[in-house]
Amino acid sequence: GNSVTQMEGPVTLSEEAFLTINCTYTATGYPSLFWYVQYPGEGLQLLLKATKADDKGSNKGFEATYRKETTSFHLEKGSVQVSDSAVYFCALRTKSGGYNKLIFGAGTRLAVHP
Amino acid sequence: GAVVSQHPSWVICKSGTSVKIECRSLDFQATTMFWYRQFPKQSLMLMATSNEGSKATYEQGVEKDKFLINHASLTLSTLTVTSAHPEDSSFYICSARDSQGPYSNQPQHFGDGTRLSIL
Numbered sequence: 001g002n003s004v005t006q007m008e009g010p011v012t013l014s015e016e017a018f019l020t021i022n023c024t025y026t027a028t029g030y031p032s033l034f035w036y037v038q039y040p041g042e043g044l045q046l047l048l049k050a051t052k053a054d055d056k057g058s059n060k061g062f063e064a065t066y067r068k069e070t071t072s073f074h075l076e077k078g079s080v081q082v083s084d085s086a087v088y089f090c091a092l093r094t095k096s097g098g099y100n101k102l103i104f105g106a107g108t109r110l111a112v113h114p
Numbered sequence: 115g116a117v118v119s120q121h122p123s124w125v126i127c128k129s130g131t132s133v134k135i136e137c138r139s140l141d142f143q144a145t146t147m148f149w150y151r152q153f154p155k156q157s158l159m160l161m162a163t164s165n166e167g168s169k170a171t172y173e174q175g176v177e178k179d180k181f182l183i184n185h186a187s188l189t190l191s192t193l194t195v196t197s198a199h200p201e202d203s204s205f206y207i208c209s210a211r212d213s214q215g216p217y218s219n220q221p222q223h224f225g226d227g228t229r230l231s232i233l
Binding site: 036041045051089101102103104 | 120148155156157160163207209211219220223224225226227229
């Protein structure tokens with residue numbers, strides 16, 4: 001079936017450190033890939049997306065590249081800030097049962113310290 | 115930008131009561147809405163998919179008689195937790211897909227969630 005696997009957290013970094021959160025997927029067909037961010041007590045916000053192989057999504061200094069050969073969509077940021085502390089979810093969307101459904105990974109909590 | 119309003123944001127009630135949660139798309143039409151449940155420090159679990167004017171499609175293991183979903187208009191879906199018990203306590207999040215544009219590219223927007231506590 002379709003699934004998303006993320007690296008386990010929490011990830012703890014100092015401000016200005018480099019961030020990588022690994023995400024790999026299993027899917028039939030050609031899914032679209034997403035990263036969502038969830039701040040404490042809130043719903044999810046779309047961070048970035050990529051809809052086909054080799055596409056790079058980017059937003060707010062974060063980026064991720066759709067790698068079909070390795071079925072990966074790793075999230076990176078060159079210099080994190082305290083305000084980036086949140087839970088990050090990797091997700092894929094594919095047609096299943098006639099509907100486009102988002103399937104989420106388990107989430108990775110990021111804590112950035114000054 | 116597109117906004118999904120979810121209400122209430124927090125509710126506490128006694129065991130045995132029913133609780134209704136509303137999800138509204140404020141500036142776009144949403145033919146399809148989704149309801150998720152999230153346990154502490156866990157991922158979102160899709161409960162059901164609802165299409166305007168038709169019955170919801172429930173995921174395996176989700177009791178349709180327990181979690182009633184109504185999607186009566188293109189901007190409103192409701193989730194009613196019937197005869198709620200402490201094990202139903204959770205964070206419920208709705209999501210609405212913007213009906214405009216190609217089907218495969220329609221963005222999905224999320225509400226801020228409802229924290230439900232059953233005593």
